Amino acid sequence: MAVIRTETLGKTYRGGTVALRGLDLEVHAGEVFGFLGPNGAGKSTTIRLLLNFIRPSGGAAYLFGQPVTCAQTRKELGYLPESVQLHSYYSGRRLLEFYASLLGLERADCSRRAGELLERLGLREAAERRISQYSKGMLQRLGMAQALINDPELLILDEPTSNLDPVARRDFRDILLDLKARGKTVFVCSHILSEVESVCDRVAILQKGELKRVGTLEELSGARGARIVVGRLPAAVIEALSATDARLTLKGRESTIVCDSQSLLEHVRQVLDDLGVDVKRVEPQMQSLEEIFFGAIDRERTA
Amino acid sequence: MNPTLLVAVDSIRALLHRRLLVALMLALLGLTAVFSVTVTKVKKSILEASELAAGISDGELTEAEQEQARQGIDQAGSFFLAGFYWFSAFGGTVVALFICCTAVASDLRRGTIHMILAKPVTRSQFLIGKYCGAIAVLFGYSLLAGIALVIFTQVNDLELNLAAQYAPWLMFCQSLMVGSVAMLLSLLLHPLLAAVVAFFASAGFFSSPNPLFFVLPSYDQFNVFGLIMNGRLIALEDILTLTIYAFDVAAIFLLLALWRFRSRDLI
Numbered sequence: 001m002a003v004i005r006t007e008t009l010g011k012t013y014r015g016g017t018v019a020l021r022g023l024d025l026e027v028h029a030g031e032v033f034g035f036l037g038p039n040g041a042g043k044s045t046t047i048r049l050l051l052n053f054i055r056p057s058g059g060a061a062y063l064f065g066q067p068v069t070c071a072q073t074r075k076e077l078g079y080l081p082e083s084v085q086l087h088s089y090y091s092g093r094r095l096l097e098f099y100a101s102l103l104g105l106e107r108a109d110c111s112r113r114a115g116e117l118l119e120r121l122g123l124r125e126a127a128e129r130r131i132s133q134y135s136k137g138m139l140q141r142l143g144m145a146q147a148l149i150n151d152p153e154l155l156i157l158d159e160p161t162s163n164l165d166p167v168a169r170r171d172f173r174d175i176l177l178d179l180k181a182r183g184k185t186v187f188v189c190s191h192i193l194s195e196v197e198s199v200c201d202r203v204a205i206l207q208k209g210e211l212k213r214v215g216t217l218e219e220l221s222g223a224r225g226a227r228i229v230v231g232r233l234p235a236a237v238i239e240a241l242s243a244t245d246a247r248l249t250l251k252g253r254e255s256t257i258v259c260d261s262q263s264l265l266e267h268v269r270q271v272l273d274d275l276g277v278d279v280k281r282v283e284p285q286m287q288s289l290e291e292i293f294f295g296a297i298d299r300e301r302t303a
Numbered sequence: 304m305n306p307t308l309l310v311a312v313d314s315i316r317a318l319l320h321r322r323l324l325v326a327l328m329l330a331l332l333g334l335t336a337v338f339s340v341t342v343t344k345v346k347k348s349i350l351e352a353s354e355l356a357a358g359i360s361d362g363e364l365t366e367a368e369q370e371q372a373r374q375g376i377d378q379a380g381s382f383f384l385a386g387f388y389w390f391s392a393f394g395g396t397v398v399a400l401f402i403c404c405t406a407v408a409s410d411l412r413r414g415t416i417h418m419i420l421a422k423p424v425t426r427s428q429f430l431i432g433k434y435c436g437a438i439a440v441l442f443g444y445s446l447l448a449g450i451a452l453v454i455f456t457q458v459n460d461l462e463l464n465l466a467a468q469y470a471p472w473l474m475f476c477q478s479l480m481v482g483s484v485a486m487l488l489s490l491l492l493h494p495l496l497a498a499v500v501a502f503f504a505s506a507g508f509f510s511s512p513n514p515l516f517f518v519l520p521s522y523d524q525f526n527v528f529g530l531i532m533n534g535r536l537i538a539l540e541d542i543l544t545l546t547i548y549a550f551d552v553a554a555i556f557l558l559l560a561l562w563r564f565r566s567r568d569l570i
Contacts, residue, residue: 052420053568054568054569055566055568073423074424081416081417083416085414086418087317087415087418089316090316098313099418099422100311101309102423103423148461263461
């Protein structure tokens with residue numbers, strides 16, 4: 001089932017700025033979905049539309065199969081904004097209890113969940129302190145705690161680690177991996193590509209309000225080529241391969257032939273077949289997310 | 304607990320943590336107290352200095368002259384009472400404008416509105432909660448002003464006439480209306496501009512007959528300044544009618560505010 005679904009979703013702000021153009025997207029239950037794009041690509045606009053903070057100029061958005069205008073869809077949702085703005089007059093514990101009560105949790109459950117999350121996010125010591133006295137990092141962690149207060153089925157995170165130090169970032173990643181293991185759906189916007197790469201099942205790349213690419217990392221880097229591993233090569237084969245663009249590395253009893261494109265890969269395999277060389281294995285060459293991201297962005301810039 | 308009630312309670316908490324608002328309310332009540340003390344002193348000095356006062360106590364004046372003098376003193380008392388009422392009612396209007404014009408705007412500016420609306424809280428529940436919170440604070444202000452009025456009359460040995468007795472309630476009813484108008488306008492205009500427009504958007508500011516009487520609320524009947532000054536009574540039926548009118552106007556403007564709030568982008 002699609003937990004998030006958008007159909008030709010578009011948004012034009014007053015003044016004529018087109019922030020999003022006909023976005024068609026599906027995020028399935030249990031997947032961690034990375035939503036990438038440079039500044040001004042339309043990521044935050046998409047999140048605002050999904051949370052019904054702004055109205056679409058065209059198309060529609062659905063959460064759990066229901067229109068986003070239905071407040072009940074947010075019962076199973078957790079949201080962490082990029083810049084966490086919390087009610088500064090509460091203590092950390094009281095704030096979590098307040099949000100939990102908005103979600104309809106019983107008073108006893110509110111206190112229990114608040115206590116658990118404060119402990120888990122390392123805020124137990126500061127639980128009774130006023131939020132106005134919290135540091136940026138503490139606010140971000142408290143923000144994450146409020147997003148998890150109802151143990152949501154869907155978590156929408158907008159730049160979740162932007163204000164965190166490396167240790168807290170690792171803790172956040174662990175939390176995401178834990179959520180993934182528990183079958184929760186996570187929709188995460190981030191500029192930190194390595195972070196997205198390490199946790200996301202699928203990614204979408206957005207630029208100037210348009211969806212450029214979407215798929216798993218394997219799908220997005222599939223056309224890159226491969227590395228062919230063979231045994232010791234006779235001189236005739238080495239000579240034949242040197243006439244191609246393939247890069248040959250001879251190492252002991254094993255040789256590797258790196259092909260940078262699908263067409264080159266097919267050509268080299270043909271050469272090897274013709275010369276009767278036994279192929280041990282073919283390893284698809286994966287592009288890193290960074291390469292995929294910049295590939296999509298640069299292609300647009302060139303165009 | 305109902306989300307509307309939770310938002311209302313949170314709104315009260317937020318308002319009481321706003322130093323500017325608390326300072327404004329305390330300043331208004333403080334100024335009223337200063338006014339009260341000043342008036343008491345002035346009144347005493349007038350009476351002491353006046354031969355008329357001496358005449359009343361020594362019996363040097365005729366009965367008719369004594370009656371006339373007593374009436375004059377009573378009138379002065381009513382004037383002071385009315386002045387006291389006007390001061391606190393004006394303060395109530397300023398506080399209502401301040402609270403209701405910034406109720407949604409401050410949450411939008413801080414971004415806390417998004418944290419609440421990301422929960423299963425509808426926009427209507429949010430806005431009604433905000434309004435209820437504001438009204439609760441205004442009720443508290445009217446109550447304090449009422450208590451101050453009683454203390455003022457006791458200190459000055461004045462009679463708390465029927466118009467003055469109901470004055471705090473009417474002040475609160477007026478706050479209901481002013482607040483709802485301010486809230487609607489704050490969703491259309493800058494909060495400061497909304498406050499100015501809401502203050503003047505009263506049918507009372509325009510001469511009758513005027514078509515605006517049918518679309519704008521009238522605060523005139525809630526201003527019992529004249530009644531208090533003249534020592535005239537106000538009927539309970541009138542209070543009831545005015546209360547219904549205030550709730551009616553507040554409901555209409557709140558519905559308009561809801562309609563606007565549901566369709567606007569919250570950024």
